[in-house]
Amino acid sequence: MKRILPVIVISQFFCTSLWFAGNAVIGDIARQLQLEPAYLAYLSSAVQAGFITGTLVFALLSIADRFLSTRVFMVCAIVAAIINLGICLPGITTLTLLAFRFTTGFFLAGIYPVGMKIAADHYQQGLGKSLGYLVGALVIGTAFPHLLKGLSASFPWQYIVAATSLLSVLGGIAMYLLVPQGPYAVLGKKPNWKASLNSFRNLRFKAAAFGYFGHMWELYAFWVFVPVILITYQQRHPGIQLNVALWSFLIIAMGSLSCVLSGYVSQYWGAKKTATIALLLSCLCCLISPLFIAQGQITLLLAFMLFWSVVIIADSPMFSTLVAQNAPADSKGSSLTIVNCIGFFITIVSIQLVSALRTEANATYLYMLLAIGPILGLAALFNNRKETQSSSIQSVGE
Structure with a gap:
């Protein structure tokens, strides 16, 4: 039992390194295909769109609830790894590149939410702490390609892509061979496409989901634009030289520590209170970001970006915990998947909006x-608190 969580965490880390593999080498790909820098937003959104499509299909077919989760995880990890290698093919076009990233995202739908379901099947008690480690692994996996890029600048970019594919295969096999079916797993007998949507009738589930949606609006846009913010700062201050890839890794990866920490904190404060505080702090970071981006002190900017990275992800495992705890046992996997589907659709909107509006002046x-x-997410959590209190008063009156 003690080895199960480390295996789940390491497998999740290995497999989610596919997520930003394209982003880490976009500069090299852009030079090869003569692309505009704004293409980064399209490349990121292609993965998100694939993930959304995959989560929708997985939820409608109840795949995570009908089949052995570790087998689903392994198959998707191996297939995604193979597809990821496609961007290394000679003569690749921009359309083909987007297609490969889209399809990689599709099969990531069988990795990230399914990994959370596997953890929930094993750890009913202390789920917040377990998912803290798991989401922390996602953060490290997301940042890892930037580290590879920063440490292997002299190697061809194809090596980074190949390394992430190899990690994904190893992670998938490890999950299948070393993690048994959890004691809280409930396998459904047939597809039930309404099951995941019915979960939204539960007020607590609905509040957790909407809090998660607000969190997702800022999270991936922040991750995508971390290197853009650093590059822009460097261009405005030519005397400052940064290893942008390495600092992008450090900033994004810092969030993994807060995921683990929030998991432990939630054991004392509760998942909802922990998530609310983190969401409020990240909201404040968004609002005061011009104060640090505009000024000329690189130390202050980097310190602020590291702090923003810490608070922007700390609520993610808490919202996933609340969603899993308030979802029906026989549709837990589908409920987690559909919430991920909607959340990642929101990331496309925010990424494309920021990319479309961004100019040198603004x-x-x-x-x-x-x-x-975050503002809308906090409103959803606050409204749920009032509705819950109102329901409790009515119950006492009856």
Whole structure:
């Protein structure tokens, strides 16, 4: 039992390294295909769109609830790894590149939410702590290609892509061979496409889901534009030289520590309170971001970006915990999957909006738009608190 969580975490880390594999080498691909820098947003959104499509299909077919989760995880990890290698093919076009990234995202739908379901099947008690480690693994996996890029600048970019594919295969096999079916797993007998949507009738589930949606509005847009913010700062201050890839890794990866920490904190404060505080702090970071992006002190900017990275992801495992705890046992996997589906659709909107609106003139203030999501998420959590209190009063009166 003690080895199960480390295996789940390491497998999740290995497999989710596919997520930003294209982003880490976009500069090399852009030079090869003579692409505009704005193509980064399209490349990122292609993965998100694939993930959304995959999660929708997986949820409608109840795949995570009908079949052995570890087998689903392994198959998707191997297939995604093979497809990921496709961007290394000679003569690749922009359309083909987007297609490969889209399809990689599709099979990531069988990795990230399914990995959370596997953890929930094993750890009913202390789920927040377990998912803290798991989401922390996602953060490291997302940042890892940037580290590879920063440490292997002299190697061809194809090596980075191949390394992430190899890790995904190893992670998938490890999950299948070393993690048994969890004691809380309930396998469905037939597809039930309404099951995941019916979960939204539960007020607590609905509040957790909408809090998660607000969190997702800012999260991936922040991750995508971390290197853009650093590059822009460097261009405005030519005397400052940064290893942008390495600092992008450090900033994004810092969030993994807060995921683990929030898991432990939730054991004392509760998942909802922990998530609310983190969402509020990240909202404030969005609003005050111009103060640090505009000024000339690189130390202050990097310190602020590291702090923003810490608070922007700390609520993610808490919202996933609340969703899993308030979903029906026989549709837990599908409920997690559909929430991921909607959440990642929101990331496309925010990424494309920031990319479309961004100009040299407004680059300092543009990231204040990311506060929209946390504000709406906090409103959903606050409204649920009032509704829950009202329901409790009515129950006592009856």
